[in-house]
Amino acid sequence: MPGQYQLEIIDHRQVAPGHFELTLPQQGELARAEPGQFVSVLVRAPESFDPLLRRPLSIYRTAEDRFSLLYRVVGRGTRRLSQFRAGEALDCVGPLGRGFTYRDLSPGAKVVLVGGGVGVPPLVFLSQKLLQIGIVPEVFAGYASSEHVVGLGAWREAGLEPVVSTDDGSLGYRGYVTQVFAERLAQGSVERVYACGPRPMLAEVAALAGRYGVDCQVAMEEWMACGIGVCLSCVTKVQEGGANRWARVCREGPVFDARKVVWQGGS
Numbered sequence: 001m002p003g004q005y006q007l008e009i010i011d012h013r014q015v016a017p018g019h020f021e022l023t024l025p026q027q028g029e030l031a032r033a034e035p036g037q038f039v040s041v042l043v044r045a046p047e048s049f050d051p052l053l054r055r056p057l058s059i060y061r062t063a064e065d066r067f068s069l070l071y072r073v074v075g076r077g078t079r080r081l082s083q084f085r086a087g088e089a090l091d092c093v094g095p096l097g098r099g100f101t102y103r104d105l106s107p108g109a110k111v112v113l114v115g116g117g118v119g120v121p122p123l124v125f126l127s128q129k130l131l132q133i134g135i136v137p138e139v140f141a142g143y144a145s146s147e148h149v150v151g152l153g154a155w156r157e158a159g160l161e162p163v164v165s166t167d168d169g170s171l172g173y174r175g176y177v178t179q180v181f182a183e184r185l186a187q188g189s190v191e192r193v194y195a196c197g198p199r200p201m202l203a204e205v206a207a208l209a210g211r212y213g214v215d216c217q218v219a220m221e222e223w224m225a226c227g228i229g230v231c232l233s234c235v236t237k238v239q240e241g242g243a244n245r246w247a248r249v250c251r252e253g254p255v256f257d258a259r260k261v262v263w264q265g266g267s
């Protein structure tokens with residue numbers, strides 16, 4: 001069950017141009033969050049209603065007494081969030097949504113993670129959980145350029161060495177992360193793929209996994225308002241039992257079986 005918490009910011013720092021890591025104390029149900037779940041954060045100034053809506057952010061990494069969020073400043077809400085300082089209280093609701101399914105995997109399972117830009121955070125948290133159950137994931141991380149690289153340090157601290165690509169070739173392979181991921185899939189022996197990133201990237205990852213018959217779960221990031229399944233602003237089209245229907249990303253997702261998502265005209 002999600003709860004509403006006033007959390008005193010432990011640390012808040014810029015980790016790349018326009019990207020921040022925000023560290024908060026674990027409290028209540030948040031300590032039971034699963035990778036892929038998110039919190040929705042109230043970013044307005046005291047006694048102001050602007051911005052009115054909470055902003056959804058994935059859980060990035062956790063420790064016994066704390067967890068953190070990693071976000072990119074894209075608009076009013078995240079700009080306002082970036083102005084919060086350590087010691088200030090932040091109003092968070094969570095954990096929200098359905099996370100990745102991974103406890104069914106056996107130790108040693110061959111798992112691949114594919115992250116794009118600020119789609120990386122839930123995959124770092126997932127890596128932590130996979131390592132705890134004896135699974136060492138292969139990680140593919142794509143960014144627009146070396147300036148936008150986030151999450152690599154966290155993966156390396158966990159003993160993982162991600163394959164990196166940048167669209168402009170400023171770090172790692174030049175091109176989309178889906179290209180290097182496709183080469184890996186072609187080598188075989190992948191049991192499951194987990195992905196988070198921009199929708200076109202997810203659609204491509206889903207298509208590739210489907211072509212090789214590999215299980216794939218995607219964490220979607222639709223614009224959302226309430227975050228608790230009421231307002232229907234975050235729907236995406238899914239296919240079930242031969243029919244299409246709208247699914248609420250905040251409640252039924254954000255993680256979906258990639259085969260169920262209707263990628264063309266589905267949002």
Ligand SMILES: Cc1cc2nc3c(=O)[nH]c(=O)nc-3n(C[C@H](O)[C@H](O)[C@H](O)COP(=O)(O)OP(=O)(O)OC[C@H]3O[C@@H](n4cnc5c(N)ncnc54)[C@H](O)[C@@H]3O)c2cc1C
Pocket residue numbers: 038051055056057058059070071072073074075076077078079118121122220221222223224254
């Ligand atoms: C479940 C979920 C988890 C998320 N996790 C993260 C995360 O870990 N780190 C992170 O940096 N961002 C994450 N996002 C995206 C983040 O919520 C948005 O970037 C943020 O709400 C934008 O708020 P804003 O007021 O700064 O921008 P706004 O002024 O509201 O929007 C500015 C622009 O940002 C883009 N945008 C806005 N909302 C979204 C959205 N939900 N998804 C994609 N693009 C959006 C649009 O292009 C928009 O025009 C997540 C979104 C969802 C739904």
